[in-house]
Amino acid sequence: MEITFIPPESFARVYYLLIMVFVILTVYQCHTQQVLRTDVAALNASFGIFLTVSMILLMGLRPVDWHFGDTINYAKGFYAMQDAGYVYEPTFGREWLWDNLHNFCVAYADIHVFFLICAILYMGGLAVALRQIFGIHYYVPLIVFMSMFTFWSYGVNGVRNGIGSSIFILALANINRPVLAGLLGVCATGFHKSMWLVVVAAVVAWYIKNAYIYLAGWFLSIILSLSMGMTLQNFISQIGIFQGDERFQGYLTGSNQVGEIVQTTMEFRWDFVAFSALGIAFGWYFIMKRKFKDEFYIWIFNIYCFANAFWIIVIRATYSNRIAQISWFILPLVMVYPTSKKRFWTDHEKYMGYAVIIMYAFNFYYNILTYRA
Secondary structure: OOOOOOOHHHHHHHHHHHHHHHHHHHHHHHHOOOOOOHHHHHHHHHHHHHHHHHHHHHHHOOOOOHHHOOHHHHHHHHHHHHHOOOOOOOOOOOOHHHHHHHHHHHHHOOHHHHHHHHHHHHHHHHHHHHHHHHHHHOHHHHHHHHOOOOOOHHHHOOHHHHHHHHHHHHHHHOOOOHHHHHHHHHHHHHHOHHHHHHHHHHHHHHHOOOHHHHHHHHHHHHHHHHHHOHHHHHHHHOOHHHOOOHHHHHHHHOOOOOOOOOOOOOOOOHHHHHHHHHHHHHHHHHHHHOOOOOHHHHHHHHHHHHHHHHHHHOOOOOOHHHHHHHHHOOHHHHHHHHHHHOOOOOOHHHHHHHHHHHHHHHHHHHHHHOOOO
16 A cells, blocks of 8 residues: 555655645735635635645655655564564553554554554644644644645654654643643653653743743854854763663764765754744744733743754754754744734735745755755
8 A cells, every 4th residue: 555656756746846836825825815814714724634634645655765765764674573473562662652653563554554654643643733723724834834844854754753743742732731731742752752852841941931041042052052062062972861872872973874864964054053043033023022922932932942952052963953853843833823823914914924935945945946856
């Protein structure tokens, strides 16, 4: 059960083309100031369902091929366990939810069912979370999320990280039900242990609410990273909480250079910092400049600053995009939440369209202008 009528090398192009069409339609609705009308929002909500299901099928039913990055590595391990006659037994390691899902599918399903379930958790989990946060107006935030230049990659390559990120957004959406939010946060870490960073950030930001502190910390992280560089990174790799995590330590020290065709150069990425600065600029504008006092928004902005500052400090790590993604996945919320909750300008809808264009511009640059099959 896989999609065979699309060549493996064309899946990403199909995705980018589909997103481009929806971005153009969304920007048109914003420019003509229709996007917030109840009838248009209801129609868009239906489009959101179509888009979600389409992406689940496109990601979940992809073939096993090197064009999808770690997909081929997941499949190798999956087939090896099946060939060895694996019998399912519950496991409770550091990424226990991922391990149990993977191992259960090894015993009772095939690789394509496994990938389909992963896509449902990644894409479906995010769509449900956005519907809970934005109600009938969830469509524009969904488009902004899907316009991120990393979105496709974390559906087919960094799959564990992608699922963990979606489950964490679902936890944020349920903060009014603290027990459920806490359980979902723990579940996010059960898919990828890196989610502990944002879980800790969420707890800290829940009690320390002053956004100016986190904003200052973000700028301080740039100064520290530029001035101390690898010295600080090597120090962090030796901190007790990271002992035993050889993979993460290898990223920080540069000893782990094998496994994916992504960023491997250990350098300060100003382009990635510029992308991250979008969240800082939007948060500063709405919280400090426009005095938007929504507690949920201030909370997610503080989480974003906390997690992104950590990444900037270790920006020279190999595959640092994986560490950056932990905070980048919150960025669309920081960008679109205020304009979806309060009217700031006379031509408010046009400014919503600008947010869509800005996010898609990075996608267009990284994945279309510089695309490599």
